Amino acid sequence: MKNAPTVLTLPVGPRDHIIGNPDPLVTLVEYGDYQCPFCGQAHVVVSELIRQFGPELRYVFRHFPITTIHPHAGLAAEAAEAAGAQGKFWEMHNMLYTHQEALDPPSLTRYAGLLGLDLPRFTSELAQHVHAPRVREDFISGVRSGVNGTPCFFINGVRHDGAWDFETLAVAIAAASAPVPAA
Amino acid sequence: MKHNTSSAPNSPLPEGQPAPDFTLHTTPDQTVALRDFRGQPVILAFYPADWSPVCGDQMVLYNEILPEFRRHNAALIGISVDGVWCHLAFARDRKLQFPLVSDFEPKGRIAKTYGVYRHGDGVCERALFVLNSEGVIHWRHVSPIGVNPGADGILTALESLEMEGATS
Structure with missing residues (x-):
């Protein structure tokens, strides 16, 4: 019996x-x-990888x-999407x-204020869960791609099953970017 | 892939075979009987132990995917050799919304019937069975003990069951 291949089912x-880069x-x-x-922890690693690989x-x-054990994670994801709707996804993502110690709804609104977002729009979108379907779509695309916990990385569409410290990911990325050696 | 070294090789019941019935405790005074789920697909998730990190992730992940399982009208049952009090504490801590049943006395009897008991370790394999609405094994999968198999295989199996239902 063979495991289903663990590849990304929803292309970027x-x-x-x-x-x-759009053509990386x-x-x-x-x-x-x-x-x-x-x-x-992975956020720190990824920020460093982005700096290193340019x-x-x-x-x-x-x-x-995983809202079962992280009760604020769902609304926090919606908050990132709501910020994205105003062009500030990555700013909210970093925020x-x-x-991480304060992701309750009042804190999310406070962060939106700090980022200069249109607050009535932001709070109304969160209250109506406008972005919940998008978050669920991401989640299900992960489930269908074999994501079984977080963080889960895919390098060029293939699930990275090893450790995700900086060195391990940097080696895996470098290997994926290296031209195929001549025989 | 590394082979199981700690126990005699298992042979999990194959696809096409009727799933053996069982009645097991889910709380000290409540039982779950497999035959009560006739008429709908059933996902049986055997796992080694409550509380161990991978199992926690696996059961928590399935809890998160319950709406998709329900969309296929499928019931999910978790099975391990842990006792009912252990299951109760684990389910409460992780806020699980599906039954965990206790293959506790005689220990591992049902896992042995399904061919997914690790004799050397005294726990269940990490094994998934998807049963059709007649209680026949439609798909099964045994993972390495430390690997959370995720849910993609289950969803694919439920979809193929629906395709069969639509064409028969």
């Missing part, structure tokens, strides 16, 4: 939040949860909130990962 496209050597996709402490690397973040 216009729906995604992307940092970097390597695409790193992360499924993450804003309330997951391991994802908080235009060779394209980074994509998708939501995988959430650097304030």
Whole structure:
């Protein structure tokens, strides 16, 4: 009996939040949860990878909130999307990962204020869960791609099953970007 | 892939075979009987132990995916050799919304019937069975003990069951 191949089933496209070159050597996709402490550690690693690899690397973040154990993770993901609707997804993304200890609804509104978002629009979108379907779509795309916990990385569409410290990911990214050696 | 070294090789019941019935405790005074789920697909998730980190992730992940399972009208049952009090505490801590049943006395009897008991370790394999609405095994999968198999295989199995239902 063979495991289903653990590849990304939803290709990176216009729906995604992307940092970097549209025509990169390597695409790193992360499924993450804003309330997951391991994802908080991974955020630091990813920021460093983006600095190190520059235009060779394209980074994509998708939501995988495990609300069963992280009760604020779902609304936090919606908050990132609501900020994205006002052109500030990555600013909110960084804000959430650097304030993981306070992701309750009043804190989310406070962060939106600090980022200069249109607050009535932001709070109304959160209250009506306008972005919940998008968050769930990310989550299910992860489930269908074999995501079984967070953080979960895909390098050029293939699930990275090893450790996700800086050195391990940097080696895996470098290997994925290296030209195939001549025989 | 590394082979199981701690126990005699298991042979999980194959697809096409009727799933053996069981009645097991889910709380000290409540039982769950497999036959009561006739008429709907059932996901049986055998796992080694409450509280161990991977199992926690696996059961918590399935809890999160319950709406998708329900969309296929499927019931989910978790099974391990842990006792009912342990299951109760675990389910409460993780806020699980599906039954965990206790294959506790005689220990592992049902897991042995399904061919997914690790004799050397005294726990269940990490094994998934998807049963059709007649209680026949439609799909099964055994993972390495430390690997959370995720839910993609389950969803694919439920979809293929629906395709069969639509064409028969």
